[in-house]
Amino acid sequence: MPMKPMPLASVVSSCVLAAALAALAVFTPSARADDVSLGQNQLCGLNTARPDRNPAVQVKTVQGRNGPIGYARFGRGAPLLLITGYRATLGEWNAYFLGELAKHHEVIIFDNRGVGRSAIVDGRFGPDYGMREMAEDAADVIAGLRLGRVDVAGWSMGGMIAQQLALDAREKVASLTLIATAPPGPDAVPLTPQVQHVLASSGRDAFAQIMAVLFPANVVADASKCFVGDMFAPRDYTGRPVSDAVAAQQNQAMTRWFADSAAAAALRSSPVRTLIIAGANDDVLADSNARQLERIIPRATLDIVSDAGHALMYQYPIELARHIGAFVSR
Template identity: 30%
Template sequence: MKTVPVGDITIAYKEVGSGEPLVLIMGYSGTMDLWDPRVVNQLAKQYRVIIFDNRGMGHTTSSDKEYSIRLFADDTAGLMDALKIEKADVMGFSMGTNIAQELTLDYPEKVDKLILYAGDPGGKEALSPAPQDLESIQNTTGTDRERGERLFMEMFPPVWLKENPDPSKYFPNVTSMSPAENVRRQYTAMMTWNGSSSRLPDMEQPLLLITGDQDLLTPPGNSLIIAGKVPQSWIVRMRGGGHGVMYQYPDAFASIVLTFLSYGT
C-alpha cells in the first residue's frame, strides 16, 4: 500500500500489474480490500490496475468537507493526476458506479472505456432496493464484524450461500474497516446525489454494464435504464448472480471485463 496527497486528504492506494491504467472505484462503505484478488490479478496480467480507498474509508484520510458523489469523483481525478495518469479505463462497483459516472461526465478527457458493475443512475430515476435491504445496509450499529456480516448477507442469493457456506473460499480477507461516522456521511452522499440520468446521453465513452440477475441491493433494471441513454453501451446480465457476482464467478467476470476492454484496440 502507498499513500499520496490529493487536495485536502491523503489517499491510500495499491498498484498491480503493468500496461495501460485501469482504475477501480469501490462502493459504499468498502475499502480496496473488497476487490476480489482473483479478479484483480487476472486484470493485472494485461493492465496496470489501481485500487484505492475512497475518502474517509480504510486508510484514506478525511476532512470537514461535506461528502458528495461529485467530491468523490474529484478525489478520483486528483488521484489520477497525482499518479500522472492522463487517461484510464475505469470500473466502478455499486456506489463506485455513481462516482465513475460523475468522473466520466465531469472529466470526460480522463476516461477511455467505462465499466459499471452493479450500477444505477441515481436520483429519482434509479430503482431502489426493498426497504428491508436498504435498512440493513444503512445500519451502522454494532461492531465492525457485525456491520460486515450484515452487508455480506445482502450480497449473495440465499440459494448460492447455502451451496457455498465457507466464505474463506471466495470472499477477500478484509484487513481494514471504516469509521461508522464516515460510513454514515458516505451513505448521505449516495442518497442525496441527484443522479446522472439527464446527462447520460452526453456520454461518448464505450460503456459496459455488468449485473447479477438476483442483485437485491442494485436491482438489475437499473442497468437497462442507463444503457437506454448511453449511445455505446452493452449489458451483461449474469445468471444466478447477486450484488457480489464478482466473488461468485471471478473467472467469468474477469473474462467479460477483459473482452470489453479489448474492444476497438
C-alpha cells in the same frame, strides 16, 4: 458493499476443485439479448495468482486535493482504475478477480475518502460531500500517479462515482465498466431501507445478514465460508472500521444521486464507451437500474448475469475479469 473483515470459523477447501478451473464456462448469451451466463459459481480460494501474495505489492498514499489517498497498483498493461462501493476498503475486492485483471492491465485500486488509508486529516475532507467530490478523489489518483487516460470500472456506489468521473473528467476516461450499480435521477430504483439497515449493521449477526443480501440464496452458504479468505489482503494493510460519520455521509451521497436529474440528463450525451453488468438476483440494486443505464448512455452494452447477486466478482472472479478485460481491450 461489503463489510469489514472478520475471522471465519473454517474454510471448506473442497468447494473449488482443479476440475472447476478446467471447466470454466465461456461468457455465453442466454434467452434475451442482454442475458448472459458465467457458468458455475467459482467460490472459495482458486488455484490461480492473487497479487496480494506478492510482497512487492503494498498500499501507499498519493496526495489528493483533500488529503492523502490510499492506493495499490500492480500488473502490467494499460491502466485500469477500480472504484469500490459503500463502506468498502480497497481490501474488499476479490483477490483472484484482481489477479486475473492484472495479467493484461496495470490495476489501480484505492480507498474512498474517509475509508482505510484515505483518512480524514484535520477536517480537510469537509463535513459534506457527494459523488462529485468522491469523483474528484478518483481524478486526483489518476493525476497523482500520472496515469493519463485510463479505463475505469466501478462497483455499486463506486459505479456512481465512476459515472460522475466520466461526466466531470471525460478526458481522463477511456472506457467505463459499471458493475451492479444504478443511474442518477428519480428513474433509478434505490436501496430499500431494509437493505440499507443490513449493510450498515455490525455485531455478531451482521456477517450472515450481509452475505444474504450480497449473494443469491443458493450460494450464500458457500460464499460465507470463502468471502473473507478471498479478499485482497496485502502486507501491512488493515482496513480500519468505517466510521458511522463516513457511512452516513456515503448514504447521503447516494440519496442525492437518486435525485440528480441533471447528472441523468448529462449522461444522455456521454461519449464514453460503457459496459453495464448486473446480477439477475441482485437484492441491493435491482437489475432494472442496469436497464435504465442502458437506455440513458448512448454507447452502452448491457449484460444481465443469470444466477448472480450484488457481489459478482466473488461469484465469478475469473470470467468476470476476462469479460471486462475483453471489453476494455476492444
